[in-house]
Amino acid sequence: MEPAREESLLFKYAKITSVVCLYWTVSISLVFVNKTLLGGSSMGERDAPLFVTWFQCVVTTVSCLSLSCFTKVFPHVVTFPEVGSLERTKAKKVLPLTCVFVAMISMNNLSLKYMGVAFYFVGRSLTTVFNVTFTYLILGQVTSMSAILCCAVIIGGFWLGVDQENVAGSLSLLGVSFGFLSAAFVSLNAIYTKRVLPTLDGSIWVLCYYNNVMASVLFLPLIVFNGELYAAYLMVTEGSLHFWGLMVVGGFCGFAMGYVAGLQIQVTSPLTHNISGTAKACAQTVLATWWYAESKAVLWWLSNWVVLGGSLAYTYIKQLEMRATHNAPKPLQSDITGKIEEQMKG
Template sequence: MTLAQQNVAKPPSKALVFGTVLFYMVAALSMVMANKWVLNTTSAPLFFLLAQLFVAIVLFLGAHTVGLIQIPLRLDLDVCKGLVPMVALNVVGLSASNYTLKFVDASFYQVARGLVLPFTVCTSYIVLHSRPSLRILFSCSIVTLGFFVGVFLDAIPMSLVGVSFGVASSVITALHSVVIKKALDVVKGSAMDLSWYTNLLSAGVLIPLMLVMGELPEVKKLFFPPEQAVVVPHARLGLLGTFLWGSLIAGVLGFMMSLASLLSIKVTSPITHMVSSAVRGVAGAVLGMWVFGDVLSTGRTSSIAIILSGSIYYTWIKHVESQQAASSPAKSGYDRIPLEEVEAGKTVGLNGKPTPE
């Protein structure tokens, strides 16, 4: 859409913008809490992800049946081949996100995945040859500083395994923002078809991957728990009940977020999107403390604040530079990946999931 077309188009109502942002925030926070709730009771994060995908697939089919959406029920082999990189990144990225949340506190999850922005800018430069400005690099350095503050200067012991998975997840998310552009071309620009294909194909990939990773004994424990199984304090429903309810909640929320993310990109500006992400990050840390008893130390709080400050500064700089490029297109030397597209990529790809945020 050109700048002239944007000016002519009727802006979305404040109520629609507020409703979209509020729903997306609540759904994303609820998904993180639901994921952590289940992952505290099981050591089968891949099977948990598979269960969520199954719920999303059923919901896709149901929505198609009632006419809410239209998806291709007959799979195109050429499309499936073209989506191999997309599906591979989604499976690895979401698996890494689940493992991150398995090993770190809910309040620390944002810190563990705090390098998404710097990796995205680097990926944009390497793959798309998008040369960032010095102010963009400065914003990335602020975010990186916040990550190192949380990892190395926090007094609370943390899992280096969880942090490593968080870094890996950040790298995959950055690569995903590039691959999704090509994946959309494969499905002729239909984000809904892309979401449907990646859900279905990723579920197929996760089944053998789950077996290779040795999760079968843990799955067996879910359905046939040993008599002396330890009951987690907040797993009052039992291991299987917690797993099933958590999978249902996360799957439903993920499906709804995959729809809401499309609307979010259309009705919200990048600044609104980033501010809502910042609020969501703070709320997630507070909820982690309230629901799971996480400790918010000075180092952890400072880390979150620095990461959010750098992200907001990036969004402001990106907005200023885009305005300058629009007024003088001849001076625009590169096309950076908008951060809101990174967020959309995480949700459009696999049932809107965190990747919990």
């Protein structure tokens, strides 16, 4: 191999490795920071999960505005779409997605509040199952039997994990319920995102801005109805520098996730991104059991491996199906015209 080509390959692999490590670091940091902020009893009277989620939406909104302004001043350093006031017509079309988005991040943080980080992966593992269900109910797309069998494996791993949490005495029905709802809304969010993106010229960052601006407004009445005003007041008036540092870090990590996820897809592939995300969740589980000094039974670990195997198998099967569809020979125009003429004669 030529030295120049070998150096190019080494640079490529180093870049991919760096991006994957960055994705893992940001994603795992976000989970652990949010768990600290949403830790329930450790927060005392400052127990306001929706307020914490609202603050992260505000940080994301400010980050988008800052990068947009920075792009205008230094266009050769940063490239970010122009954002500012919301267009009324576009906002109306994005609003249904924002409602799903609010439900998704609320359920996500509430599930993390009531369940341990170690069980977080299994507790929210039904996203793939909901993807298959909603794809059929909303889009009318039928899933292959092989993919459905993978979903059955995931469901089996989920129930085994719930059973083992119950045996260990650490099962939170609220946590599992919120995890179940979180998985459903994650799936719905993906479907609605595909529908809404063309409205914003396909810009995921503009969609991120619209979502977080409107979510910041929608969260305000939810905070009131959930009785979090006093807790939010205590956070604002009595929160330490360490606490607010975690709040800001959590907000920036939430914003950065959109960037690093897209970057990982860009330098690898959607399949590799999914595999990386699943492997990251597995590493996160191991790290959490060590960090919180938790001892888990063999069957508990088996549930994680069952979910992991089912998720990877599903990803691989869907990739093969997409490749087969892409490589399938397309009918010639003359063949299509001939079939139309035959139908007209008939």
